[in-house]
Amino acid sequence: MKISKRFLAGLLVLIMILSTGCAKPAETKEITIAEQFGLAYAPLQIMKELKLLEKNQPGVTINWKQMGNTAAIREAMIAKEVDIGFMAIPPFLIGWDKGMEWKIAGGLSTSPVGLVTNRSGVASIKDLNENDRIALPQPGSVQHILLSMASERELGDSKKLDNMLVTMAHPDGMNALQAKKDITAHFTAPPYLSQELKDQGNRMILSGEQAMGGEFTFIVGVTSQSFYQDNPQGYKSFLKALDEAIAYIYNNKTEAVKILSKAYEMSEQEIEEYLDTEGVSYGTEVKGVKSFADFMQRNGYISKTPKDRKEIMWDEVNYEE
Amino acid sequence: MKNKKLIWILLLLALWQAVALSGRVSPLTFPSLGMILKALVSSIMAGELLSQTVFSLVIILEGLLIGTLLALVLAIVSRTGDTMNSFVDTLITLAHPLPGIALLPIIILWLGTGRSAIVFIIVHSVLWPLLLNIIAGFKATPKLYSDVGRNIGLRGIKLFYDIYMPSSLPYLISGFKIAWARSWRALISAEMVFGAVGGKGGLGWYIFKQRVFMDTAGMFAALLLIMLIGILIEEVFFNKIEKQTIRRWGMAEK
Numbered sequence: 222m223k224i225s226k227r228f229l230a231g232l233l234v235l236i237m238i239l240s241t242g243c244a245k246p247a248e249t250k251e252i253t254i255a256e257q258f259g260l261a262y263a264p265l266q267i268m269k270e271l272k273l274l275e276k277n278q279p280g281v282t283i284n285w286k287q288m289g290n291t292a293a294i295r296e297a298m299i300a301k302e303v304d305i306g307f308m309a310i311p312p313f314l315i316g317w318d319k320g321m322e323w324k325i326a327g328g329l330s331t332s333p334v335g336l337v338t339n340r341s342g343v344a345s346i347k348d349l350n351e352n353d354r355i356a357l358p359q360p361g362s363v364q365h366i367l368l369s370m371a372s373e374r375e376l377g378d379s380k381k382l383d384n385m386l387v388t389m390a391h392p393d394g395m396n397a398l399q400a401k402k403d404i405t406a407h408f409t410a411p412p413y414l415s416q417e418l419k420d421q422g423n424r425m426i427l428s429g430e431q432a433m434g435g436e437f438t439f440i441v442g443v444t445s446q447s448f449y450q451d452n453p454q455g456y457k458s459f460l461k462a463l464d465e466a467i468a469y470i471y472n473n474k475t476e477a478v479k480i481l482s483k484a485y486e487m488s489e490q491e492i493e494e495y496l497d498t499e500g501v502s503y504g505t506e507v508k509g510v511k512s513f514a515d516f517m518q519r520n521g522y523i524s525k526t527p528k529d530r531k532e533i534m535w536d537e538v539n540y541e542e
Numbered sequence: 543m544k545n546k547k548l549i550w551i552l553l554l555l556a557l558w559q560a561v562a563l564s565g566r567v568s569p570l571t572f573p574s575l576g577m578i579l580k581a582l583v584s585s586i587m588a589g590e591l592l593s594q595t596v597f598s599l600v601i602i603l604e605g606l607l608i609g610t611l612l613a614l615v616l617a618i619v620s621r622t623g624d625t626m627n628s629f630v631d632t633l634i635t636l637a638h639p640l641p642g643i644a645l646l647p648i649i650i651l652w653l654g655t656g657r658s659a660i661v662f663i664i665v666h667s668v669l670w671p672l673l674l675n676i677i678a679g680f681k682a683t684p685k686l687y688s689d690v691g692r693n694i695g696l697r698g699i700k701l702f703y704d705i706y707m708p709s710s711l712p713y714l715i716s717g718f719k720i721a722w723a724r725s726w727r728a729l730i731s732a733e734m735v736f737g738a739v740g741g742k743g744g745l746g747w748y749i750f751k752q753r754v755f756m757d758t759a760g761m762f763a764a765l766l767l768i769m770l771i772g773i774l775i776e777e778v779f780f781n782k783i784e785k786q787t788i789r790r791w792g793m794a795e796k
Contacts, residue, residue: 290754291754292753292754292756295756299568299570299571300571312754315754315755315756316756318756319570319756319757320569320570321570321756354655359750359754360751360754360755361754361755362754387655388750397650397655400651402654403654403655403656404654404655522755
């Protein structure tokens with residue numbers, strides 16, 4: 222008797238938790254944007270600092286979240302805690318493949334990425350052997366997919382290097398490479414890429430463009446279906462603010478460098494050097510989705526490819542095959 | 543008691559299924575039992591999950607062995623006199639509250655990211671609770687027992703082996719239970735923080751991989767497996783040892 226009473230009480234509590242947890246009011250007074258670390262997200266720092274989205278959408282609170290990896294952004298978007306997330310194309314495609322209701326709203330940046338090694342005598346990924354350890358953010362990340370693409374082309378097997386991978390965030394990977402211990406290579410992006418290449422002992426043996434065999438958008442902005450449908454005004458304002466932020470970087474470079482230097486805690490000279498690096502550009506055009514999707518489907522990372530662009534992009538997106 | 547446990551488990555499973563099928567939750571966050579079982583079976587069939595489980599278990603066993611040996615040595619050392627006793631005591635006070643995961647960055651600097659790093663973390667998480675329990679067991683040994691032992695001529699290691707060990711066995715076993723649970727946690731969290739060890743990786747790495755590829759059912763499948771192994775060890779392995787030793791000797795309740 223005692224047990225059944227307790228059980229009923231427990232059941233009741235569970236039901237209460239479930240019923241309250243799910244019933245979130247549809248609130249459009251707030252927009253939450255999630256980004257990650259690195260200079261590829263520079264326009265967002267401009268947008269944040271100059272309050273561009275607030276200007277386009279008065280009366281709305283904008284929340285910014287900086288998250289450690291794409292999986293966390295995806296999970297937050299499933300939980301409806303984030304409306305707009307920024308990430309590379311492969312993690313977006315994995316979410317889409319698994320049935321997440323979201324689409325690309327626009328590009329953000331292209332950026333040089335590359336595989337750096339500290340081992341002398343290694344000139345290409347063909348020279349890596351089973352004792353090498355390659356640090357990169359995580360399986361399924363754009364770095365991992367690019368490495369697999371190069372592996373497929375040069376070694377004949379996309380998964381050949383998978384057993385050498387060590388999951389590390391960019392800063393940890395850089396430290397591990399510089400420590401010259403077990404990590405002998407690091408697939409990374411600016412500013413870590415240029416910092417590593419300043420060391421005479423390090424060399425880049427593979428660039429993102431070589432791996433891909435063409436140009437691609439590094440970071441894209443993605444919004445959930447519910448945000449796009451329930452808050453069309455917010456969506457429009459967001460696109461406008463993004464355009465303005467990107468234009469600001471190119472039209473008011475001195476000011477932009479100042480803002481970015483503060484946001485990234487880097488010197489103005491370093492920021493300027495970065496902005497002038499070949500391959501660095503900001504723009505809302507999206508490139509390379511098809512190549513990523515075809516490769517990922519062929520190698521079992523996703524189960525299907527988008528039949529046409531409407532499946533993965535909102536109508537306004539400026540897309541190039 | 544056992545039957546009741548089973549009923550509770552069935553009820554919880556039914557509740558889970560009811561929530562999953564209620565239509566209020568997305569399968570991306572709350573997969574149904576069928577999806578989880580399917581993920582479990584297909585991962586096992588692919589050979590991946592089992593080999594990763596074995597990898598995890600082997601590494602834990604290694605850590606448990608080293609940790610147990612160290613704990614025994616330190617426990618014996620602590621019995622050799624007041625000076626050593628206070629030394630071991632100080633060690634425990636300093637090291638016991640440190641979570642293994644907090645040591646991770648330092649361990650990477652010292653030992654790199656290889657297998658030895660994970661074993662180190664497991665040894666750390668096993669050693670201190672086990673040592674505490676062994677010492678408590680020694681202290682709880684009635685003076686009468688050790689006096690009797692000395693009376694019949696037992697000295698040193700012999701005294702330790704014939705008197706202190708059996709007398710403190712209930713403490714040792716509960717120490718092992720804690721050590722086992724801690725080593726699981728240490729292994730899985732370490733793998734989730736810094737990825738695969740030695741290229742292959744165990745269950746923690748498996749869960750992490752399912753997370754980055756958004757296979758929620760696969761994540762739950764791994765959790766289920768961890769629970770099953772836990773139940774197996776607890777209900778079968780420890781139960782059996784207890785039955786054959788301390789319960790048979792009348793040192794614990796049946």
